[in-house]
Amino acid sequence: MLGVLGGMGPMATVDFMRKLVEATPASRDQDHPGALVLQASDIPDRTRAILAGGPDPLPAMVAGLRRLEAAGATRIAIPCNTAHHWHGALQARTALPILHIVDAVAEALFVRGYRSGSIGVLATGGTLKAGIYSGRLARHGFTCVAPIDQDAVMRAIRLVKAGRVAEAGAILRNQARGLIAAGCGRVILACTEIPLALSASDEGFGDGLLDATQALAQACVSGAGAPERLVA
Template sequence: MMSPLLGVLGGMGPAATADFLAKLAAHTPAQRDQDHLATIVYSDPTTPDRSDAILAGGENPLPAMFRGIAFLDEAGCDLIAIPCNTAHHWYDDLASATTVPVVHIVDAVAAQVEREAPEAKTLGLMATDGTVRAGIYDKVLAPSGRNVIDLTELGPDNPVMAGIRAVKAGALDGARDILTNAMRELVARGAEGIVYGCTDVSAVLEIPASGVSVPVWDAADALAIACVNRLRG
């Protein structure tokens, strides 16, 4: 009997998709290849930039994402994961385009925070400017009395965006240094916990985080755990 089939709407970006798959394997209880989840990945790195669409009226990425959702639906997937935080600005549209359940990445993070540090009320968000502007995390976290702080007011000097761009360009060591400094700045501003709210950040920073003493949650890691729990229950 074939195991439940996970569909991954990926390519946003490619390194983030590869990192999510590695985390999925790491969190799957397995003694042999056959114990792992069957997975189909639809990876289209030509999907228009999600932040550009939100912030500057750039090309709409939704048609490209709809094609991926349709592919995964037709492939017979039992669950769909989208390892891109900013893409969740269009979550309702994407979830409505299929009868297959789609895991919400921020719900997965929120569940971890509530379980592991319910007292943490101010979270430092390391995410794209598009994710921040769209309020993707605020909408989910605010009902539990949590607020989110970020570094977007720094504009072109925002180290989180600089680090994300470095990841996309393949400059991983430089990205790691930039993003670690961004974490320290968020803690200095009062963050009681840090969320890696961009899967490109997840691809280069570890948990526990180097240089900070507050708890850290990784959205890609949370999504992987949520998928394993849903399909292995």
């Protein structure tokens, strides 16, 4: 039974669940995996905790994890990239396997035949500062590149959280184009709000974008969240 520690943010969790359904090869209801979803929207802001010493989100995430354990979850997915800064601390507190979103992205890159080179990362400032992608992907030959205007990316993420998706999309398209122009072979949509505004099938990008939410959903279905070749 998949336990989803969500609510970071709520709309992104709903988007993850839709992608989980779409990633499942099924012809009837009973072919889909069972899932328990916790919309824990009271978890403190992850980026604020990393960048500005805001309230520590770990206790609230651990509390959510305990609720999923008690409800019968047998593995955990967290559809929030920045929350993976605390992946190790969460994993140390449970025997349940917690899929890592960056491992899922690495697997998606491998499947696409992309095994080294520069990767653009559209993410929160917290995700970038914590090195959630750069540290983990560097072990596999990838170099992560930040956008030219990170403030603009954060503004777009806040717009998505406020329901102003079209405005956010215009900002994010410009930042993605800048990364591609800088020589990035792929651009990772590494905040679960970003795919809501900038679809991986968005006009003009072809397969240049890789949706981390989609990669996590696929990993939940295929079990590719932590393949042996991705574990240090």
